Amino acid sequence: MKKILVTGATGELGSTVIKTLLKTGTAENISVLTRKEESKIEFEKRGLNAFIGQYSDVQSLEKAMENLDTVLLISSGDQGDRMQEHKNVIDTAKKKGVQNIAYTSRSLKDKNTLVNKLMMEHFLTEDYIKESGLKYVIFRNALYMDVLPLFVGKNVFEKGILQPARNGKVAYVLKAEQAEAIANVLMNENFENQTFNFTGSDAYSFYDVATALTELTGKQVNYKSIEVEPFKKIMLENGVPESMVKKIVDFNLDIKNGQEEMVTNELQQYLGRKPKNLKEGLKILFNL
Known part of the structure; x- marks a missing residue:
């Protein structure tokens, strides 16, 4: 088995990757990077090699990457300098003699017409990996179905769905199924510069989404597509921070423009089964 470092180990994606790796691999071959001492202790109890560190701390990355052949770089959040953090991980992997790097990117139709410019950093990271000379696997993941409760809001069964996405479509996947397929690739595939x-x-x-929620609950849920400016006004009046409103609008405009509609069978191939459809996923996410 490869000796793998999983970054972002305490998040849902990272933790499910680890859980899947442990089904057929041994804990001693899995290293994890975490920010918290209590998480480090819990990982060590499970037999994993755990390191305190973060993407902005190169010394901690160097320590975590001793005697490894593979690093899974789970993309950083957008709170800090995400591109520099990603470069730190890639540069350190190369410096420490790591052979393979995997990265969690995004499945989007055309990077040149994106409204949500934060997504461009995924493609810039892909380019940096390709230039590094490391063997790579890039996972371009669809938008997680898990975000739907956040998009539609707590009062969806009373007020319905209000978004500026028109009839744009998304090939949603549950985060846990994405993670499981990623782990299967890490365990079983040679890194041959695949995307x-x-x-x-x-x-x-x-x-x-509205139709599925209606069928699952028996409560009529309607979707109304609204123009951007009135949508912004409603969100701001509801107390949503302006920075968050911008993110929500940008996601919606990319959905409207068809950026998220790509469908492939590659996930099914590495998951070993058909991923859960919208209705099955919503039943889980809304505890229905």
Whole structure:
């Protein structure tokens, strides 16, 4: 088995990758990077090699990458300098003699017409990996279905769905299934500079989301597509911070423009089964 470092180990994606790796691999071959001492202790109890560190701390990365052949770089959040953090991980992997790097990118139709410029950093990271000379696997993941409760809001069954996405569609996938497929690739595939588009088997609009929620609950849920400016006004009046409103609008505009609608069977191939469809996923996410 490869000796693998999983970054972002305490997040849902990282923790499910680790759980899947442990099904067929041994804990001593898995290293994890975490920011918290209590998490480090918990990982060590499970037999994993755990290191305190973060992407901005090169010394901690160097320590975590001793005697490894593979690093899974789970993309950083957008709170700091994400590109520099990613470069730190890639540069350190190269310096420490790591052979393989995997990266969690995004499955989007055309990087040149994106509204959400934060997504461009994924493609810039892909380019930096390719220039590094490391053998790579890039996972272009669809938008996680897990974000839907946040998009539609707590009062979806009373007020319905209001978004500026028109009839744009998304090939949603549950985060846990993305992680499981990623782990299967890490364990079983040679790194030969592949790029996988891990998407759901179908793409869905917010009209489809509303219909699925109606069928699951018996409560009528409607979707209304609204123009951007009135949508912004409503969000701000509801107390949503302006920076968050911008992110939500940018995601919606990319959905409207077809950026998220790509469908492939690559996830199914590495998951070993068909991923859960919209209705199955919503049942889990809303505890229905």
